[in-house]
Amino acid sequence: MRLPLFRPYRMFPQFDHLSDSECEKYVRDAYINTPGLTAKVPIIAAVLATALWYIGWPIAFVTLPLASYVPMPPSAEWRLVAYIVLGVAFVSLTYFLTRDLGVYFGIRRELRRSNCRKCGQSLQGLPIHSAGADPDPAKQFVRCTECGRRWVLLDLGLSPRDLIPFEQRVVDSRVATRR
Ligand SMILES: [Zn+2]
Incomplete structure (x- = not known):
């Protein structure tokens, strides 16, 4: 390309x-x-x-x-x-x-995009909370550990995968073969 x-x-x-x-x-x-x-x-x-x-x-x-x-x-x-x-x-x-x-x-x-818009702290690795039982992306949010601001993932243009730290994104090739 x-x-x-x-x-x-x-x-x-x-x-x-x-x-x-x-x-x-x-x-x-x-x-x-x-x-x-x-x-x-x-x-x-x-x-x-x-x-x-x-x-x-x-x-x-x-x-x-x-x-x-x-x-x-x-x-x-x-x-x-x-x-x-x-x-x-x-x-x-x-x-x-x-x-x-x-x-x-x-x-x-x-x-x-994966930093807090208010204070700049990285939001990677933070737990994703959900308001309600259905997995609606508009209801998934994280809370900045630095300033406490609540961010809805959809508003930041993020998917849950974007918040996984880079070094943890490698998929283990044995993942499906384990019992
Ligand atoms: Zn913040």
Whole structure:
């Protein structure tokens, strides 16, 4: 799906316990919940980079004595080839770097979802209470141990699984074979 130019999710120490595929879940959530950062901004940046390169360079070439500052191939044909190839590389790099930066901020937002909105304390590992007998997600809540605020999981956009500490999420392969 993504070109692994670099893996922005590996910048989070919380993910050290998790496999790449588990982290990809957070990448997908970031794409779903922050489409502006992960999809629109990289495209806008790529368009700007294209304009900067393919309009900026010709203007600079005509108006400035570039040949004495910038190393260029001697023949006009090779200059054209270098100009086009380096332009494609510049635009691609701009796109991938801004996209990974957007994914980084998107994941950061996803991770903060499991923190208390009032005091910032992590809600992971807290017992989930339920108001009423039916397993209605709108009635499941946790209480922040730091400030005592009660949070309904649905309001935070969380599922019970999101509150399991990362290091406990590995499923034991023997789980179904035990008697
Ligand atoms: Zn709190």
